[in-house]
Amino acid sequence: MQNNTSSLSGKVALITGAAQRMGAVIAEALHAEGLNLALHYRTSKQAAHALQEKLNAARADSVVLIQADLLDSAKVTHMVHDAIGAWGRLDVLINNASSFYPTPVGSVSDTQWDDIMGSNLRAPFFAAQAAARALGESSGCIINIVDIHADRPLKTYPVYSTAKAGLVMLTKALACELAPQVRVNAVAPGAILWPEALDQVTQQRIISRTLLKHQGQPGDIARAVLFLIRDAGYITGQVITVDGGRSINA
Numbered sequence: 001m002q003n004n005t006s007s008l009s010g011k012v013a014l015i016t017g018a019a020q021r022m023g024a025v026i027a028e029a030l031h032a033e034g035l036n037l038a039l040h041y042r043t044s045k046q047a048a049h050a051l052q053e054k055l056n057a058a059r060a061d062s063v064v065l066i067q068a069d070l071l072d073s074a075k076v077t078h079m080v081h082d083a084i085g086a087w088g089r090l091d092v093l094i095n096n097a098s099s100f101y102p103t104p105v106g107s108v109s110d111t112q113w114d115d116i117m118g119s120n121l122r123a124p125f126f127a128a129q130a131a132a133r134a135l136g137e138s139s140g141c142i143i144n145i146v147d148i149h150a151d152r153p154l155k156t157y158p159v160y161s162t163a164k165a166g167l168v169m170l171t172k173a174l175a176c177e178l179a180p181q182v183r184v185n186a187v188a189p190g191a192i193l194w195p196e197a198l199d200q201v202t203q204q205r206i207i208s209r210t211l212l213k214h215q216g217q218p219g220d221i222a223r224a225v226l227f228l229i230r231d232a233g234y235i236t237g238q239v240i241t242v243d244g245g246r247s248i249n250a
């Protein structure tokens with residue numbers, strides 16, 4: 001029988017980029033705590049439907065899907081309104097969707113700049129703007145998924161690093177703007193899921209520089225997210241780094 005004792009039971013979260021990888025693991029963790037979910041995807045339709053089916057089988061009518069390209073801010077606003085419309089409330093917004101690829105200086109196009117800035121920074125702002133009233137009514141929270149490379153730029157990824165640095169500032173700025181009703185925090189992952197193209201030598205080099213000497217798991221990020229939602233009522237405007245100590249290693 002479903003355990004309904006969680007303090008999160010019946011609350012509603014909207015998670016962007018939730019069809020697969022980290023977003024999907026965060027979705028499963030929140031769902032297991034009793035939250036109802038609006039899961040956003042862009043192109044990963046099949047994975048999104050499979051996840052919805054799995055979670056709705058565990059708890060009927062607990063997950064809706066919303067498709068949108070977040071580069072269009074009107075669609076971002078619609079996504080948020082659809083999520084609120086589905087459940088009549090919104091308690092948590094998780095800005096997880098991101099485009100990530102190298103942009104060596106000398107090669108960067110306007111389209112690449114707009115794509116990386118749009119998904120990692122612009123969309124989170126417009127999503128927060130559209131969600132602010134509903135989150136205020138529920139004393140809810142926003143969690144932005146940033147990156148340790150918001151502080152220390154990742155070589156050949158200047159646009160991505162800059163976008164995530166902007167998202168860290170947006171986290172702090174929105175914490176100021178939306179207080180006292182809405183808390184706004186961020187989680188900064190280190191090496192959790194490798195990008196598809198990353199070779200073994202680079203993977204080993206990254207792990208050797210990580211104090212805990214192993215790669216993290218998406219569940220490590222999901223638990224930090226859950227902490228910020230459930231147990232962090234006096235925390236706002238902060239970034240929790242979940243990187244096995246990589247970012248403090250000299």
Ligand SMILES: NC(=O)c1ccc[n+]([C@@H]2O[C@H](COP(=O)([O-])OP(=O)(O)OC[C@H]3O[C@@H](n4cnc5c(N)ncnc54)[C@H](OP(=O)(O)O)[C@@H]3O)[C@@H](O)[C@H]2O)c1
Binds near residue numbers: 042045146
């Ligand atoms: N993986 C890591 O170890 C790591 C490390 C540091 C930080 N992070 C951060 O953690 C988060 C999750 O990481 P991840 O590796 O799981 O992410 P990911 O697989 O690279 O991307 C997540 C989703 O973002 C969506 N997306 C990208 N551009 C979009 C757009 N214009 N409109 C709508 N959706 C868009 C895609 O949805 P569709 O597939 O549906 O198109 C994609 O599945 C990201 O914010 C990332 O920057 C990850």
